[in-house]
Amino acid sequence: MKLSDFDFTLPEDLIALRPAVPRTAAKLLVARGDTISDLTVAELAAQFNPGDRLVLNDTKVIPARLSGLRHRGEATARIEVTLLQPTADGAWMALIKPLRKLHEGEDIVFTPRLSATLIGRDGDQAMLRFNLTGDDFDAALAEAGQMPLPPYIAARRAADAQDLQDYQTIWADRPGAVAAPTASLHFDAAVMAALAARGVTLTRVTLHVGAGTFLPVKVDDIAQHKMHAEWGEVTATAAAEIAATKAAGGRVIPVGTTALRLLETAARDTGVIAPWVGETDIFITPGFNFRVADGLVTNFHLPKSTLMMLVSGLMGADRIRAIYDHAIAQRYRFFSYGDASLLLPKG
Secondary structure, three states, X not given: OEHHHHOOOOOHHHEOOOOOOOHHHOEEXXXXXXXXXXXXXXXXXHHOOOOOEEEEEOEEEOOOEEEEEEEEOOEEEEEXXXXXXXXXXXXXXXXXXXXXXXXXXXXXXXXXXXXXXXEEEEOOXXXXXXXXXXXXXXXXXXXXXXXXXXXXHHOOOOOOHHXXXXXXXXXXXXEEEOOOOHHHHHOOHHHHHHHHHHOOEEEEEEEOOOHHHHOOOOOOEHHHOOOOOEEEEEOHHHHHHHHHHHHOOOOEEEEOHHHHHHHHHHOOOOOOOOOEEEEEOOOOOOOOOOOOOOOEEEEOOOOOOHHHHHHHHHHOHHHHHHHHHHHHHOOOOEOOOOOEEEEEOOO
């Protein structure tokens, strides 16, 4: 398939810069087989059956955007840093602007408490070693950093204190993401209580969402695209819970494309869900054989993105185009802070 197969025209005023308030006021498009219903997230729980299982990504977004100073003699330079992912030895891969102004061995001072040293480069990425580790690093980063809003939001407004709450799920637990699993941002205590009352069970997995999720596809033949890798884990407990739901005839519905990609990675070798940990670069496109996911809760995605290809793989390319045409006509809000959809290919 060609990249142009996943393109569509999106009015700019449908790109959400802030989430709905409250979270459950967001619109919810339910695509069940060949039907489409227009609801709100407050009505989400009623769309499931007792015994269904939602799979949640419990990654926690770190305040990965930092601004600091490089000192060289009497001269100083402002350095902007976006953390990408930690390395095995405790350093961090990062994007630095301007990288050309920084030499290996030089320090960037972010606050009197937090600084980092450039220890290497890998293409357009840099490797930094911070002066703090563990809980001390986490606390200093929380003080110095800003939430790493998606590029299409950051280009229109700066991150602020409200984003510290808005761009984090209520079950965020394991720090490491530099982008939120945004379908999960719609959930609040009321939705969780309604799911429990409905008899819907929950399982947590972890996929640390990387900045690569926003990288554009640059090849016309999508088979030539190389996906970025992200670290994830499906524990033995999580795999057993999901397998038990399948065996009992319940549906397994990931909340977000990140959870879906992780589940399908964990089932790729054997065809059934199994404990798994490591880096996944799974690329889901039309024709993919889904082994675990029976549906998906997700937001509305960018044209020509790998996530648009994923939902086309789940629902079928023609069907997803009709769904998106409906969403645009009904003025659903798109992308990270936008509205939600529940995609159920079998109804």
